[in-house]
Amino acid sequence: MNVRYPNGKLYKQTEAKKSPQEKKQLYSNRGMTLEEDINETNRYYLEQQIAVIHKKPTPVQIVNVNYPKRSAAVIKEAYFKQASTTDYNGVYKGMYIDFEAKETKNKTSFPLQNFHNHQVKHMKDVISQNGVCFVLLRFTSLDEIYYLDAKNLLYFWDRQLNGGRKSIKKEEIDECGHKITLGYQPRIDYINIIDKLYF
Secondary structure: EEOOOOOOOOOOOOOOOOOOOHHHHHHHOOOOHHHHHHHHHHHHHHHHOOOEEOOOOOOOOEEEEOOHHHHOOOEEEEEEEOOOOOOOOEEEOOEEEEEEEEEOOOOOOHHHHHHHHHHHHHHHHHHHHHOOEEEEEEOOOOEEEEEHHHHHHHHHHHHHHHHOOOEEEEHHHHHHHHOOOOOOOOOOHHHHHHHHHHH
């Protein structure tokens, strides 16, 4: 299937799709993917009536569908209607929550190229409205997860724009981020960090 950005440019998946067997092998030592862990966490928060946080759907316009038979329609071409913002949003204790989730295999730093201009602008807009905005960063090879406030991310982003590092050093994330230990229920308890920072 061909999926295109709003400007017509073809979307290319950065990583080749893996078979279910390859995925099972890849994640067997570290549990689920970050997205699966967050979705499981959000289900727990919702069921326990703690918070209402959902993954944002990506708006796609379908332009070409193949109908070999009615029960087996295949999308052949689609366009992203607009640039995506962040991955998740919702509400907790009356506060608007908005965050992005990113992973890296790097052990010593987190590349800023994982973020896009429109996402950073969106985070600035959320902060300007006093929303709670952050990123969840997973160092996959270390199996470590961090909560990093968007204000800290913006500092590193601006540093890059002014000729500085194109990544955030792991030591910097250790210093200004909050490490989250993977749990059972919830899997990634980011609400606990929000409670410490805001309540």
